[in-house]
Each structure stands twice: as C-alpha cells, then as structure tokens.
Amino acid sequence: MALDVRHRLGTVRMWSRRRIAGETVLAVVLALGMAVGQTGEGALRMTAAAMAAALLSPLRRIFPAGVLVATGAVGGVLSSFGIMLIVVSWSAGALIEAPRRALALFATTYVLFVGLSVHDPTQPLSTVQTLVFTTLAFVATTVVPGLASRNRAQRRTLLHALHEHNAQLLREREMIASHARLRERQRIAQDMHDSLGHQLALIAVHTGALEVDRTLTDGQREVVGVLRDASVSAMHELREAVGILSDGTPDQVREREGELEPQSRGVAGIDGLVEASRGAGTVVALRRTGRPRPLAPAADHAAFRIVQEALTNALKHAQDASISVELRYEPDSLVVEVANGPVPALTSAVRRPVVSGGQGLTGLQERARLVGGMVHAGPAADGGFRIAGVLPYGPRSPRASESGGWPADSGPDGATFVDAANDFRGQSEGAIPGDGGADIDWSGAPDRQKEFDIAMGRKKKGLVIGCGAALVAFLVLGVLAVVLIVNLVEKESDRVMLDPSVYKSVKVGDSETAVRAKLPHGKSFLAPALDDNAPAAPRGATCASYLSTGDWPEKGDDIPAFRFCFKDGKLIEKRSFMSSS
Template identity: 35%
Template sequence: MRRERLRGPLVDLGLWGLLSVPVLLRLDPNDGGSWGQVAVGVVVLGVCVAFSRSLPLVSLAVVVAVSLASTVELYTPAYSLALVVFGYLAGRRQEQTRAALALFGAVAAAGLGLVLWSGVPVAQWFTLVLALALAIVAPWLTGRYVRQYARLVRTGWELAERMEREQAAVAERERLRERSRIAGDMHDSLGHDLALIALRAAALEVDPALGARQQEAAGELRRAAGDATARLRDIIGVLRAGEEAPGTRTTPAGETVEDVVERARASGMRVELTVTGPAGQAGETGEAGQTGQAGEAGETPPMVDRAAHRVVQEALTNAARHAPGAPVRVALERGGGALTVSVSNPVSEPAPTAPTAPGPSAGTGLVGLDERVRLAGGRLSHGPDGAGGFAVRAVLPLEPGAAGVAPTTAPTSVRERDRARREVRRGLARAIWIPLALVTALGLVMLAFGLWTQSRSFLDRDDYVALRVGDPLAADAERLPPHPLDGPPAGAPAEPPGMDRCLYYRSTLLAAVPVYRLCLADGRLAGKALVG
C-alpha cells in the first residue's frame, strides 16, 4: 500500500526532470537565453506537472501560453516535448471533450490575434495551427484512445466478476426451482394418497359392521390423516416460498392431456384433439373431436409427460383468456423419437356464449412454460401463425435423460462488452482520421491562401512591357500589384548600385521564378529586368 502511494509522486518527479532537460539545454545563455528564463521554465513545468492529475487542461493551457510567449509559431525546442506530453495527459485524464476542443479553438484564435497584432506574415499562423494539430491534438487523441482502451479492460474485469455472481445466483435459483418442483410432486402424490387414506378411514368409521372400538380407531386414523395433510401443506408452503403459494393450483394426480381437453370442453370451450403416431394413425373423428387413440408405442419419460400436460394446459388457459369463443386445435404427434405438441386457435367467429377459463393457471405464463420444456430437453415456439391466430408448439424428445437446451439470448454482460468494444473502435478511428482531416484541411487552407497571395503579387506581362524606364513610379502605383514579394528569389543577381529600392513581382501565377524586378530611384523607374 505504501509503495502504491509513493508511485504517483515518483512518476511526477521523473516527468518533471524529463521535461526540464530541453529547457536547460535550449534556454541557457549559450543559446541566446538566460538563466532567468531557465528558472521560470523549470518552475512553470513543475507546477504544471503537480496539477496535471487534477487539472490536466489547465496544465496544458499554461504550457501553450509559455510557448506562445516565446514564438507565435507555438513550436519551440524548449517546450515541444512538454506540449506533446501534456496534450497526451489531457486526453488520458480528462473525461469531457468539450473543454479540450474549446481550448484548441482558443489557441488557434489567440495565435491569429498575435500574428495580426505583431505584423508578422500570416503564414506563421498556419505554422501555429500545424504545430497545434501535430504536437497537441494528435497526442490528445492518442490519450483519449488509451483511456477508452483502459476503460474497456476495466469493464471486462467488472463484467467477469458480475458474470460469476450471476452464475452463482442462477445456480441458486435452479436449486430453489428444483425444490419447488419436488414440493409440487410431493403435494400431488402424498396429498392424493393421504386423501384416499382419510376417505377410507371415514368409510370405516361409519361402517355398522365394525364395533365401537374399531370405529373409534378409524376416526383417529381419519383425523391423523387430516393432520398429516395439514402438516404436509405447511411443509410445502416452506419449500415453495417465493414460487407458487400452496393451494393456488392443484393438478389432479395422473391427469392426462385428454383429461385436460375434456375438462376444457366441459367448461364451454370448443376444443379439437388430434393424436397421431404409431398407435393412432388410422382412427376417425368422433363426437369428442378426437382422432385415433391416446395409446403410445413406448413408455413416455415422466418429464416429457408432465411438460406436454403443462403445454396443453397453459395454451388452453391463454386461449380462453385472450380469445374467448374461438375454436382451439390440440395436436399430439409421436414420431422420429420426439413428441410434438401443437395448440392453435385460428381466426373464427366467436361462440354466442363466451366460455369460461378451464381452470386457474400456474401464473408463470409462457416464460415458465419455456423453462419447463427446456428442462425436458425440448424446444418451445409461440407466436402468430400467419393467419391471424396464435400457435404454441413444443417438440419434446422421447429419449430418457435428454439434456435441456440452453437459452440462446445473449446476456446483458455480452451486450455491454460489445458496446464497449465498439466505442473503443470508434475512438481509435477518431484518433486516426481527425488528425488526418485537420492536416488535410490545413493544407487546403494554406494552398488557397498561397494562391491568393500569389495572385496579389502577380504582374501581367503586358503591364510589365508597358512600363518605361524614367516613368514616375512608386511602390503603391495603380499599375503595380498591391503586394510585392518579400525579397529576391534564391539565385537572383545582385541589385544595380544607386537604386533606392527594388520591387519583385511574379511573372507567372504558379511558378516562383522567374520574377520581374523593378528598381526605383528618386521616384522613377530606373531599371527593369526578368531575373531568377
């Protein structure tokens, strides 16, 4: 822990020493500077390093101000490394981007103001903008990318920890769900058996063929069975805490799909049941609307049998609730090593009297139904059937011990990780194309400005020929371009002696040489030539 606390100050101290080296080498008296400038530069860099963690943009702004005080072109050998380093740190440590963009715009505007105020050529402002883009903006974008990449790595570890917690929670929920299923099985089987015991004991209690002692023993047996049933209900309530409340729904023991359909018909629903398979392909439809027999060619696994029962029960419940009066078709098809259960309610005119629901539902809906089918190793699909109706279809394997199909929906952690990766890719793309776009835009602006400047110093050949030696002529004469060149081109011959000054103008718009030279003496044109 102590080493971690010392790490930050030691890094800052080393950074200060590194940034102070160019100041010591380039601002000493041997390079035209002074020890006072060296002292000021070292102190300013120390203060900027000290505040670079809490106020990175302020540190960058101070270094930029010191560089602009040295030259309007911004790039100085003494502070160039500091510009790059603090630009990177601003991108790495600053969360918001608007303040940084405002700072970059302010630097460009301040540089233009300094150029206009000092009277230096405007071309130096383009040098400032180029230095700003390459020495500050590009490192800043690199720091932004590194920051986003580090965030991605940190998010990955957080998601890994969250996934571990979610897996533990899922395992715990699975255990609770299994306990609830066991509780339901206990209630269905033991409750049914205890009810039969109590019923038989009650019959013995009133049987006149038995004596008083036997009737009294039968009564005690009936009361004990009732008490056992009550205790069983309490235990089931504990085991099924957080799931279904005991007593909200009781499925009769041994109830089949045919029983569920008959119970729905008794409540007023129009249900047609079709059973096809190895043992029931040749049957015909009778009054009950059932084709074939319910017999199976082989033993159906208990999980599959209960899942098929739940599919039909839940689908009929939903049909009675959401499409009252519409006919419902239930189809059981056994073949290919699987049992296919289909329940559909096509579009039809509703019955004159809306039927009631076939019974209370389990409350879990299609979500719980999907879980039940998945645990049985099958697949569940539901949705509109394309003809305006709704269909529920489950394919259940008949092989014992079939594994459940894992859900295919991507977890939230995966989506968040993909989103973080996309953000990092976008940040990397911005770190590449934004500097390129800035350099390209700057080059186009400089090209346009150069062409405009050249057009202002271009002397037409006819105008040049019309000029006569001895004509009164001044530098601002109307026959001359408004802006002569700053000086003679490289390799031009020496100016004639006795001249007050010589003016140079472009002879072509794009080429730098040759140029026209006009020499003035006493306000008159004393000589002209094509040089370069």
C-alpha cells in the first residue's frame, strides 16, 4: 500500500503546467465556496471546511476512491459540501474503471452521506423526510455527475478502440493492395520479358553476325557495331526494368544475375553520357563540386537516369544549344543539375518536329521520390531549360560500412526529402517482403476513420446528448422534489396550524390530556422557530406553539400565533402573540 501511495503521488510530477494551474484555481474556488457556506457556523468551522476542500480537490485525481468516500462523509455533516461532491464524483466516475468497485464505492458514499445526515441532531426534519431529501441530494450531486463522467470516459475509450481496429483493417487492406500491385507488376514483367526479350535477342544475334561479314566496309562495320552495342544495352535495360517491376530495385537484379556493372548505370557512368553527347556535336560542360560521396544503389542509378533523360531532352528540343551538367555534393545530398541555354534563332527557324512520349520527367520524379529525393524541371533565367534533382545519401548499408565508403560526416542517417508514411512502394528496407520494402505507418487516428465519428456522434453531438440526459434527470428529480415538498407543506400545515375557535374553547385549568386532544398532533420542524419567537414561558412549564388559521395582517412581517403551557398535568397558560416570519 505504501508503494502504491508513493507511485500515485509521483504521478503529480507528470502533470502539465496547465493542469497544475487549473487544479490550483479550482482548489481556491472550492475552498472559498465552502468557507462562505459555513459563515454562520463560526470561524473554526469555516476554516476547517475551507482546508478540507482545498486538500480534497487535488487529491481527487490521485486517490479518487478514498476522496469520494471522505467527501461523502463530510457532506453528510456539512450541507455546503454539495458542490464539492459534484466535482469529486465527476472525477471518480471517470477514474474508477472496474464497474463493481465503482458501484461499491458509490454505495458506501451514499450510506455515509445519508446516515450522517439522518443522525444529525440539528436536523429539524423527521427521519423519513431527511432520508428522502438526502437521497435526492445525493442523486443530484453524486450519482448524476458520476454516471455522466463515466459514460464520457467509456465513450472515449470505445472510440479509441474502434480507431485502433479500423487502423488495423486499413493496414491489412493496404497490404492486400500492395501484394496485388506486386502480382500485377510481375505479370507485366513476364510479358515484357517474353515479347521484347526475344526480339532484342534476335537483333543482337543478327547484328553480331553481320559485324563479322567480310563484304562490309569499315564504315558499315562501325555502324553495325554501334547497332549491336545498342541492342545489348537495350537487353540490359529490359532486364533491369523487368527486375524493378519484379523486386523493386535495380541493384537486386544485378545481384541476382551476377552482373558487376553498377558503375555504368550510376554517377560514374555520367562521364560516358557526356562524351556520347559531345560526339553528337553538342557543347556539353561537366562540373563537379564538393567531396564525392557514395550513394545507395537506387539513388546512384537515379542520378544516372536524371542526367540521361535531361541530355536526351536537350538534344531533342534544344538542338545546337550549349548544355551544362553539374554534380554538387552537399553535406546531406547530391544535387544533379542539367541546364541548356536558349536555342539559337537560326536553329529554331529550321527546327524539325521530334517524337516524345511525354513520360520522361514524370518517371524521373517518381524514381527520385522512391529513394527519398525530388526532381524539379522548369525554364531557366536565360531562356533555356533546367532539370535539377536532389538525392539523399541515405542510410549506411553493411556493404558500404565494410568498404569504408561512408565518411564520418556524411550527414544524418536515413535523411529523406519526401514523407514516406503512406508510400507503399518502398522507403525502408524489408517492411513488407516482396514489395520493395513498403513502409506502412498508421500511427494515430487516420483521417479515413471519420465514419466512426459519424456513427458514435461528434463531440458537440455527444455533449448535447449528455446535457440533455442530465437535464431530463434533473427535471425528474425536480418534479419528485416538488411533490414531496407539497406533501410536506400539507402535513406541516396540519401539524402547526390551529383554528382560533379551538384556542377560545380551551380554558386555563383544563387537563393537559383534554387540551392536547384538541391540538394538532405530530412533530413540526417549524415549532422550534415559533417557540423562539414566543414570550418567555412560565418556569417549569412545557409549552407548545401554533400558527393561527385566522386572517393574517396584510402588511408587516408578524404572524398571529397561539401558545399553550402545561404544568403538573394542567393547562396553566394560554396566550396569543405575534410571531415574526
């Protein structure tokens, strides 16, 4: 128990400043309210009530069960603790999770609250009346707030569970869709391999045979060699594309086929692209800045593709324009930039139409996104066109660490430039086997779970329903209280009201038994107030006071009343007086 108390008190350190400020303000307000409610009971009772409220207010969040029972016991003695009961029961209803434990604690609180109220010697009502009114007060100040708070907490817990289950369903749905995409990619890859692979193999074989034909001239043989090299390169490109469709990354294809040619398809192969463009008669400048750093295989291949596509576009759309290729090794990424100058006016006038698929830049952007980078394409300031790609160095791989290729200051591990939370085509390795490392992160409540908010009702709707239920409960309790009060007033009028004719018919000296037979029977809670306002009673006599049923004065606060005093079994005095209301 000591460890539990210490643990609960230690949770106060985790309170936010906002909660601490709110609890402090609430404790001060409740303390002042309790002190004001005990104004006529003396300074000591006022101070005790204020200190009890200030102490119980913050403890209700740490020890909800004990504070609920203690507040119920104090509320049975101090009627001003009704507001404190509302606050404590609200917290207890939400914090006490076990239903049986909550029922037992609220029942214990009810017994203490009603029992101490009934046994209060200063209580003017009868036992039944006190029991009824204290029960109504307990229901209004404790049961209704506790049930409302418990319903609110259960609703929030249910919504949280539904969100988690829905997130699980969404994750499973995305995994199924991801596997369906993988199967479709594999089907497309198989079709490409069966259709194009055969044709390219035939081209390579025939051009290889044609190259060794002795009837060809040297120039023709050189052209055939170029065709053979192009067909072989096309075969490699096809196998690489098929591998990407099947497994997700080009380096997996090379590892599977045993081809050791990453340099020709990476940053190292950019020199060959530049030389080939220069061979076509175009002025191409290549610049490198910064300290060269290795990239992940997929990012290295993406850099090669960016330069390749940019040079192809420049040669097709900006003939005779100068081209600049720049590789900038930044601290956290490689920036690949290819820009061409404006097209000369003479070339623009005789420009021939070119065939373009329109998918080159889109493919570059997609390729860069898959490795965590980005690609920008747009007009340059001098009238030309510029394509720039930013490719992160990526996390350290075991192969790079063994080869010592990663410098110590290569930037943060795993730096990316796109959000991969919903990218199911690969941002981290091995998240979903066979799908290129899809990274599915559904932390929190996704936006697609709004159907649960609609089904369960939004916050405003729930607030309206809760307030409506509380209002109905209070109306029912109010009607019941009115009925009881009317019944009580009727009974009190029969117990405290006396007809003037009865007063006149009684004579001093009559026996007490005969006189009391004519007087109202039963104990009235108004009788002590009438006795206090009556004249001094004869010494040793027992007196009973009643209000007159006759005409009361239209103005003034005094009400006509009668008093009968008995001693030694006889009526020794009867007296009429004016009692202040």
